[in-house]
Structures are given as C-alpha cells and as structure tokens.
Amino acid sequence: MRADQIRTAIDQIVETHQEWRRGCGAGEDNDAATPDALAAQALLRDLSLRLSKSSTPWPSPRYLAHMTPDVPAAVLLAAFTTLLYNPNNVAAEASPVTTDLESEVAADLCALLGMPSDTAHAHLASGGHAANYEALWIARNLRSLPHAAAAGPDTRPLVAHLPDHVLANPPTHVAIDVQQNLARAGRLDNARARAATLRCTAERGPGALILAANAHSCWTKCADVLGFRPADVHRLPLGPEHRIDVAALEKLVPTLIQAGAPIAAVVATVGSCGQGSVDDVARIVQLRDHCERDYGATFHLHLDAALGGYWRALCRTPQDAIRAWDEEHSPVSFDVYSALIAIEHADTVTIDPHKAGHVPYPAGALVIRDRRATAAVATANDYFDEAARPAGERTLEGARPGTAAAAVWAAHRLIGLHAEGYGRLLGGWSDTAQRLHQAIPTSQYRPDLNILNINSAKSPQELRAHGLWVSSTTLDGADRLRLCVMKYLSPEAMRNIGLRPLL
Numbered sequence: 287m288r289a290d291q292i293r294t295a296i297d298q299i300v301e302t303h304q305e306w307r308r309g310c311g312a313g314e315d316n317d318a319a320t321p322d323a324l325a326a327q328a329l330l331r332d333l334s335l336r337l338s339k340s341s342t343p344w345p346s347p348r349y350l351a352h353m354t355p356d357v358p359a360a361v362l363l364a365a366f367t368t369l370l371y372n373p374n375n376v377a378a379e380a381s382p383v384t385t386d387l388e389s390e391v392a393a394d395l396c397a398l399l400g401m402p403s404d405t406a407h408a409h410l411a412s413g414g415h416a417a418n419y420e421a422l423w424i425a426r427n428l429r430s431l432p433h434a435a436a437a438g439p440d441t442r443p444l445v446a447h448l449p450d451h452v453l454a455n456p457p458t459h460v461a462i463d464v465q466q467n468l469a470r471a472g473r474l475d476n477a478r479a480r481a482a483t484l485r486c487t488a489e490r491g492p493g494a495l496i497l498a499a500n501a502h503s504c505w506t507k508c509a510d511v512l513g514f515r516p517a518d519v520h521r522l523p524l525g526p527e528h529r530i531d532v533a534a535l536e537k538l539v540p541t542l543i544q545a546g547a548p549i550a551a552v553v554a555t556v557g558s559c560g561q562g563s564v565d566d567v568a569r570i571v572q573l574r575d576h577c578e579r580d581y582g583a584t585f586h587l588h589l590d591a592a593l594g595g596y597w598r599a600l601c602r603t604p605q606d607a608i609r610a611w612d613e614e615h616s617p618v619s620f621d622v623y624s625a626l627i628a629i630e631h632a633d634t635v636t637i638d639p640h641k642a643g644h645v646p647y648p649a650g651a652l653v654i655r656d657r658r659a660t661a662a663v664a665t666a667n668d669y670f671d672e673a674a675r676p677a678g679e680r681t682l683e684g685a686r687p688g689t690a691a692a693a694v695w696a697a698h699r700l701i702g703l704h705a706e707g708y709g710r711l712l713g714g715w716s717d718t719a720q721r722l723h724q725a726i727p728t729s730q731y732r733p734d735l736n737i738l739n740i741n742s743a744k745s746p747q748e749l750r751a752h753g754l755w756v757s758s759t760t761l762d763g764a765d766r767l768r769l770c771v772m773k774y775l776s777p778e779a780m781r782n783i784g785l786r787p788l789l
C-alpha cells in the first residue's frame with residue numbers, strides 16, 4: 287500500500303471506531319484518564335520520533351540478523367484496527383469477532399500442516415515458547431494417565447487390558463481412549479491428581495524428554511518449568527547436516543520402551559534457530575509407527591516448527607492439494623520437502639506466525655492433531671461440551687490478544703497458504719539464502735531453509751560499522767556469524783548490500 291492509501295485507510299478506521307464509541311454511549315476518548323490532549327500529542331510525537339530514530343532496521347536489505355519479517359502494511363493495519371477494540375480471546379464473550387477469526391486461522395493452520403480437519407485443533411499463543419510449553423504440558427499429562435489409572439484401585443479395571451510397557455508409553459490414541467473412559471466414569475480429575483503425584487516420585491518422574499543438541503534454548507526453560515530433572519532430558523547428537531541424529535534416536539527409544547521407562551515426548555525441529563536445519567521428520571514418524579507396530583507402545587512426537595512451519599505452503603496448490611516434488615524449480619532440497627510433507631503425522635506442532643507468517647508480534651500457535659488431548663490439561667470439569675467452553679480453560683495462557691488473531695487472519699487471506707502465496711515468498715527467502723551460500727566462500731553448509739553460518743574473523747559489531755546486520759551462533763563448537771534471511775534479495779539487490787567484508 288502507498289502512504290496515501292495507508293492514510294485513507296487509517297482515517298476510515300478511526301472514523302468507524304469513533305462511531306462505535308459513540309454507540310457505546312462513550313465520548314471520543316477516555317478523557318478522564320488522559321485529560322491533557324496536548325501533552326498526549328507531544329508524548330506520541332516523541333515516541334514516534336524515538337522509534338523511527340533508533341529502531342532496528344529490519345526492513346533493510348542489509349539486515350540479515352534475526353527472525354523479524356517485513357510485515358506488510360495491510361497486516362499492520364489489521365492489527366491496528368483491531369487494537370482499537372481491545373478484544374481478549376480468552377473467551378468469546380470478550381472477543382466475539384476475533385474469536386471467530388481465530389477459529390478461521392486455526393483451520394488455516396491445520397490445513398497448512400496437513401492435519402485432519404475432523405480431529406485437529408489449533409490456537410494462537412504469545413510465541414513459540416508458550417506453544418512449546420503447552421505441547422509438552424499436554425504430552426506429559428496425557429501420557430501419564432494410563433499408568434495413574436492402573437495405580438488406583440477404583441480405575442485399574444479400565445486399563446487392565448494394557449501391559450505395563452504400554453501403560454508407560456501409550457500410543458496417543460490409546461492414552462486418549464483411557465482419558466475418555468476415565469471421564470465417562472467420572473474419574474478423570476481423580477486420575478489426573480494421581481498422575482500429578484506419581485510424576486513427582488523418583489521412580490516415575492515426568493518421563494523422558496528427548497531432543498537434539500541444537501533444540502531451541504526455550505526447551506531448557508520448558509523442561510525446568512515442567513519439572514523435568516536433568517537426567518530426564520536426553521540431548522541427541524547432530525548428524526552432518528546439523529539435523530537430529532535419527533540413528534541415535536532409533537537406538538534410544540526402543541531401549542526405553544522395552545525397559546518400560548516413560549517418554550514424555552520426542553521433539554524434532556523444522557528450522558533450527560542456529561542453523562535453520564530441518565530434521566528428518568519422515569524417518570522419525572516411521573520410528574514412532576514402527577514402535578507401535580512392534581511393541582504396541584510408542585512416543586509423542588512434537589515438532590518445533592516455529593520457524594519452518596510456513597514453508598509447508600511450498601507443498602500445497604491453491605486448490606488445497608499436495609504438489610509433487612519439482613526438482614527443477616524447488617527452492618528447497620528433496621530432504622526438506624519430504625520433511626515438510628511429513629509434518630502432517632506429528633502429534634503436536636508449534637508454528638510462529640510472527641516469524642515466517644509475516645505478522646507482527648505477538649503471534650505463535652500450537653496445532654494439536656487430536657483436540658481431545660487438551661482435556662488432560664483443562665481446568666473445567668465439563669469435558670464433553672467442548673464447543674461452548676471458553677478457550678482459556680484449555681490454553682496455557684489466559685488473556686490473549688484478539689489483535690493477533692486479526693493480523694494472522696489478514697496475512698493468511700492476503701498472502702495465501704499455498705505455493706503461489708507464502709510458498710513464493712518463502713521460496714524467495716530460501717533462494718536468496720542459497721545464492722548467499724554460493725557467494726560467500728566461508729559459508730559452512732548448504733542451508734535447508736534461510737539461515738547460513740559463516741566462518742569469519744569479524745564480529746557482528748564490526749560488520750555493523752559497514753552497515754551490515756548479522757548475528758552470531760556456535761557451530762561444531764566454534765563461533766560463527768549467522769545470517770538469517772527474512773526477505774527476498776534479487777541478484778542486483780544482493781550485489782548492492784555490500785557483502786565484501788564477509789568474503
């Protein structure tokens with residue numbers, strides 16, 4: 287949108303908002319709180335100048351540092367418009383419009399990730415942290431129910447048919463069946479309380495949390511908050527592509543299952559924060575399914591696709607069908623394409639609209655393959671009347687901004703969750719990353735998505751003196767520069783950004 291179009295839109299938005307206030311029987315502004323309009327104007331002018339003078343220049347072609355996208359004006363205006371009405375998506379009665387928008391966005395995200403429309407569920411969160419916390423919270427609680435049911439004399443008959451190693455590591459559908467039967471018998475709260483007690487015992491604990499050495503730092507916090515002890519957390523090594531070493535996982539998981547040792551979750555990453563690497567999701571899904579076939583017991587698979595989830599748009603046609611792999615034109619490798627397709631088999635997935643979704647902060651999201659799993663963390667007693675319950679009964683967070691729902695909704699509608707929409711945009715980011723990799727001799731590996739690690743004696747601060755913004759990370763134990771490409775640079779734009787200090 288051009289500046290004059292933005293101004294016209296803002297005029298109309300403010301006018302409509304004023305009408306709404308008058309319709310509410312209120313004045314144009316809450317003058318009781320801020321009676322001095324001139325002081326307010328001066329303050330806002332100062333704020334605006336301060337922001338424009340010193341903000342991080344992330345729209346710049348020379349900014350290749352962190353995961354902030356250049357949000358389109360129309361999406362910013364959708365957020366701004368909604369902010370005027372201050373809706374809180376904790377419950378529909380506080381946000382009739384934006385709760386509906388969130389439902390639409392949730393359906394979008396389920397479709398984007400290939401989740402079954404009849405059972406899947408999604409909601410927005412403040413970001414990847416909150417979504418990851420909630421996923422592990424659900425997995426931990428749901429998966430400890432069968433064992434807890436077996437430990438209670440009143441509920442034992444409900445799980446008498448399950449052997450011990452299945453009680454320890456129930457496939458998700460088995461855990462949900464147990465949960466439903468407990469609820470029908472009026473014993474779910476009781477079993478949840480017993481599960482909570484047992485998770486605090488040295489013998490049972492919360493279960494194992496299995497993730498890669500390069501999993502996002504939020505997992506360290508998450509494990510701590512949710513009561514995982516250091517010995518519960520298994521950090522797997524990385525393979526040569528900086529992806530989780532699936533062979534190590536294939537060794538560890540059957541050992542734990544055969545020993546009857548509970549696994550709370552296996553976490554794989556689609557777009558690691560440091561390297562942008564995409565784990566071999568298809569092979570991990572295969573492991574999960576083979577464990578179920580061989581032992582009747584398996585693990586919960588959570589995908590941390592906070593960064594990479596939106597790349598799945600590359601795999602979708604505008605008609606909502608899956609596109610075949612196109613070697614000649616694909617901006618990502620076959621490995622990455624296969625992993626993106628396989629996301630549809632995960633139990634839970636974190637995806638951040640405020641990264642590749644082109645939406646302002648705060649907007650993360652959690653996608654859950656079977657919505658019934660959320661009963662394992664719900665705070666209400668009524669487990670069957672799901673549609674009418676406030677969202678906040680089943681989310682980790684309470685108050686959530688309806689503004690975020692409107693922004694995500696606008697971005698999805700205007701861009702399109704398919705190869706011609708997000709696929710074209712993010713394909714452009716990947717294409718730019720590939721060309722940077724080819725142009726910079728010390729680039730360490732072919733990027734899976736949009737992040738490069740570069741061997742350089744220069745620091746990000748030194749490069750900033752040349753007007754180039756990059757970040758840093760460690761790779762194979764050494765400090766590297768990290769380039770995070772959140773924009774498309776044409777070959778000409780790439781020549782103009784002044785890469786020389788990096789070469």
Ligand SMILES: *Cc1c(COP(=O)(O)O)cnc(C)c1O
Binds near residue numbers: 504
């Ligand atoms: C960004 C990111 C997170 C954290 O998400 P926030 O939105 O910053 O809370 C977690 N995991 C991965 C892989 C990420 O890229």
